[in-house]
Amino acid sequence: MLTLDPIIFKLESQIPYVSPDQAIALFDAEAKEHNLVLAPLGKDQYRIETPMGMIDLLTHDDAVRLKISSPNKEALYLLKEGVDDHIGHSTNHSQEPLQWRGDLPAGETPPNFREVSVTSTQPIGRTFVRVTVRGKGIERFFDTGMHFRLVFPKQAGSVPVWPYLDEAGRTVWPKGEQELMRPVYTVRKIDKEIPAFDFDVFLHEGGPTADWASQAKEGDKVGLMGPSGGWIPEADNILIAGDETAIPAISRILETIPVSTKGTVFLSIEKEGDQIPVTHSPSISVEWVIRDGRSHECLLDQAKKAELPEGKGAFVWLAAKKSVARKAKHYFRDEKGFNTKNSYIAGYWEEV
Ligand SMILES: Cc1cc2nc3c(=O)[nH]c(=O)nc-3n(C[C@H](O)[C@H](O)[C@H](O)COP(=O)(O)OP(=O)(O)OC[C@H]3O[C@@H](n4cnc5c(N)ncnc54)[C@H](O)[C@@H]3O)c2cc1C
Incomplete structure (x- = not known):
């Protein structure tokens, strides 16, 4: 029987401004951050296997080279963007981007x-x-x-x-x-x-x-x-809170989760009359929090008064102004014991 290997697209670049030891430490930390592993793969070679493809780090003769391989161009591009971002930020060399050679078509729009x-x-x-x-x-x-x-x-x-x-x-x-x-x-x-x-x-x-x-x-x-992240949480018992920027995501979640999911939802808006129709099952209660000139933190204050979801299927979902999300992370994760698996807490906008 004929079996075909998946098509592999590749990119390669040197990292001119880090030593092999620095590169290993850098990629080891990044792998851990994403629950991945930087594994040794023979002499002077390390590999991170990701759902989108592989990142190989080669540290031969004091030079550091990176190879990325993926089953499609989009995954290749996204992995490359992640690597560029990580290296640029961790080494303060974001002004000297890596020179990649390989299978991304010059002149075309990005694959995503x-x-x-x-x-x-x-x-x-x-x-x-x-x-x-x-x-x-x-x-x-x-x-x-x-x-x-x-x-x-x-x-x-x-x-x-x-x-x-x-x-x-x-x-x-x-x-x-x-x-x-x-x-x-x-x-x-x-x-x-x-x-x-x-x-x-x-x-x-x-x-x-x-x-x-x-x-x-x-x-x-x-x-x-994109698409760029975010999905419907799996939960039996959920606490949801968000301001206007999160209402589209919350509405989609409420229309998609099973009717058996129990929950409380707080939606923050500026004025009475700003409400929009939100469809939800009878096992969900929705409360509008009217700011009326108050700080955006009133959303979190209200959410704190609600009963916390408990048990295996408990989930907290909150998206709002960045300063509110920061405080919510501290409250739900540091004080109430939620973690990144049973909570999604995100800043959707900031005051500039
Ligand atoms: C994952 C994610 C999903 C999002 N989904 C939606 C969505 O479906 N619908 C939606 O409307 N927004 C959504 N947002 C929020 C949206 O991206 C921000 O509001 C963004 O700042 C809007 O860009 P802008 O170009 O209009 O304003 P910017 O150029 O970012 O900012 C211009 C000015 O507007 C202010 N500003 C920005 N947002 C707000 C706000 N909410 N209230 C008051 N002032 C504000 C800024 O402080 C700044 O002064 C989402 C954000 C994230 C991270």
């Missing part, structure tokens, strides 16, 4: 990028605009992650020039008049038939995305990058 078109927009309540998009390859955003980066020109009305890969495998983002915005949003509703999906943009003061969404019209081109 798709250009799609706006098909319609509609107001949801008085503080959200729902944008519907469709286009080739949009199905990739349906079931392997809840979030994505929305890419659109900073200068309203200009024709977008998309990011591309250069000869060294780097993502080149247009600058100046062609600069692009790339905030993170949530896939709210999916239509597999068309195929298309909706995302809901919260209309806050001074938000370029809010301005973009308010002016978007049928046929406008927009870029999507």
Whole structure:
């Protein structure tokens, strides 16, 4: 019987500014951070096996080389981006990116990028605009992650020039008049038939995305990058809290979790009347927390008063302003014993 090996795509680069010992320590720490292992693989060679492919570290003759191999170009690109990011930050050399050689096609958009078109927009309540998009390859955003980066020109009305890969495998983002915005949003509703999906943009003061969404019209081109993380928590008993930016994710969670899941949900909004319809099963109770000029921390104060979910299927899910998420992490994880497996606590925006 003929068996075919999976196609392997490869990239290779030197790391000019670290010693072999530094590189081993660096990759060992990073592997541990992701619950992975940097394993020795013969003389002067180490390997991290990840769900997206392998990272080989070669430390021959005092030079440090990296090899990445993956079953597809997208996984290869994502692993490379992760390595670039890690090395840049840990060595303070983010201004001297690695020179990769291999199987990423120069001149093309990154493999996790798709250009799609706006098909319609509609107001949801008085503080959200729902944008519907469709286009080739949009199905990739349906079931392997809840979030994505929305890419659109900073200068309203200009024709977008998309990011591309250069000869060294780097993502080149247009600058100046062609600069692009790339905030993170949530896939709210999916239509597999068309195929298309909706995302809901919260209309806050001074938000370029809010301005973009308010002016978007049928046929406008927009870029999507991802999917990038987040999924429906598996829980029997759940405590959920979030502000406007998290309402799309929370709504999708409430529409997807089993009807048997019990839970309490706190949704923080600025004013009475800002509520939007939220569909949920009878075993979930939803309470709106009206800030009315109070600090965003009132969401956490309210969540702290609720009964904590207990037992094997307990889960805490909270997404809000970064400062609130930081305090929530301290409370739920350091004080109440939740961990990264039975809680998702994320900062979705910050005051700048
Ligand atoms: C995983 C994830 C999923 C998200 N999903 C959604 C979603 O589905 N819908 C959604 O609306 N948002 C969502 N967000 C939040 C969104 O990415 C941020 O609000 C982002 O800052 C919006 O970008 P912007 O370009 O409009 O504003 P920015 O350029 O980031 O900021 C412009 C100004 O707006 C302020 N600002 C930003 N967000 C808020 C806010 N919520 N309230 C008040 N002022 C604000 C900033 O402080 C700044 O002064 C999500 C974020 C994450 C991390």
